[in-house]
Amino acid sequence: MAKYLLLKHYRGAPAPVNDVPMDRWTPDEVTAHVQYMQDFIRRAEATGEFVESQALLPQGTFVRSDGAGPPVTDGPFAETKDLIAGWIVIDVETYERALELAADLSAAPGAGGKPIHEWLELRPFMAEMPTVTE
């Protein structure tokens, strides 16, 4: 099995096919979208492939140490290029299966009840070092 991160972006991903911001949908369309996401997770649980899922707030700040003094911060930035909205971690047998699940998630319905065809970023996890190496 291999773990993959499915990254959802607020900003920074190529524009989806059905590109209407969520607060311009009808309430029923919002409900249908939410339901689709929950069903996706339930299905991935049922197939033994779901690991975890988290959503992030849009606010973010860069931080670094400045030696002895208090931490130095930069931001939050109103318009960063890339803004992650959340993720789902899956644990699957093959790369192809990971693509299949990502495509499935990307087809969540949006405005007009039509699939958003949103771009999701798929990132493989580093694996545990194998016990048997030769």
Added chain:
Amino acid sequence: MNVRELVPAVIGVLVRRGADFASAEDAVQEALIKALQADEPPRDPMAWLIAAAWRKFLDAARAESSRRGRELAVETEPPAGPVSSADDSLWLYFLCAHPSLSPGSAVALTLRAVGGLTTRQIAAAYLVPEATMAQRISRAKRQLAGLPLDRPGDPATVLRVLYLVFNEGYGGDVDLAAEAIRLTRQLARATGEPEVAGLLALMLLHHARRASRLGPGGRLVPLAEQDRSRWDTALIAEGVAILQAALARDRLGEYQAQAAIAALHADAQSAEETDWVQIVEWYGELLTLTGSPVVRLNRAVAVGEADGPRAGLKELAEVDPGLPRYAAVRAHLLERAGDREQAAELYAEAARAATSVPEREHLTRQAARMRTPDRPAGAADRTQEECPG
């Protein structure tokens, strides 16, 4: 009786036999895990747990003493500990909520030593690894080790810890809200403080509405739209009775005032029958007691219901716009005043700032509703629960 309910009493026995709190608590936790893993429950769980915990404690102390190469004093004639059996659990409440502990540590320690939950269960409830939670608990105990613990603590810190546990919600296999109610009930029996009763009433009144708070798919259902036939009338009756007895003692505090507001909501057969005038008065009391800006914000909502949205917006002008949920409250009042365009903007803004997924989805749906033409405005969604949080 559930084995874990015996935990505080058994810790008390070990401490009276001369064990220090940290070691006693560890020993009881180990014995508890053993008891939970056993195929058959012991016939006398109390005696079994004391014996097993004392054995664990001696083993640990012996290992410690041989490590240090000195004699084990406790085994022969332990000195009497600081507590008597009557106030075992009360003493533990104060100890675990000690003001020197951070709220997160106090919550974890209370759930383990007073609630008798295992580290694994607490970790699962707070979504952190078990090792992390174990460290949090042992750090908390190390912090308590050097402190003089003979004086009774401040009840307010205990209540704050129990309130936090209750508010952590309903996730995991442990029902934290029900656990908070159990612990508060036990504390109310032991103290007779009106504020403890007030907190218990507040919890019962909110718990009574639990089944109707979320709709299909975890969708948030605002108070005004909840199916009131699903409210637990027995819990409401109990909460109201406890609150009335507490108020009669004429020592008002913030939990009693919050419970009074919850009771007025519970009392209304429909959202339209809510006695908003009295709720505004209680928010006034609460504001005098706490001075909290969040209370001021919630009071603006209540004024909006009692005297109309324009009056609510006027109240809101006195509130700091930087507060969480300010935008959602303003959006709601503007919607009721008929300004759907600005309400939509503010609902969308509130959705972007929401700190939980159900809240964000609810607010997004509100913005969408404002922007969807040809929809009856009959189902007046409310963004606001009455609890000032």
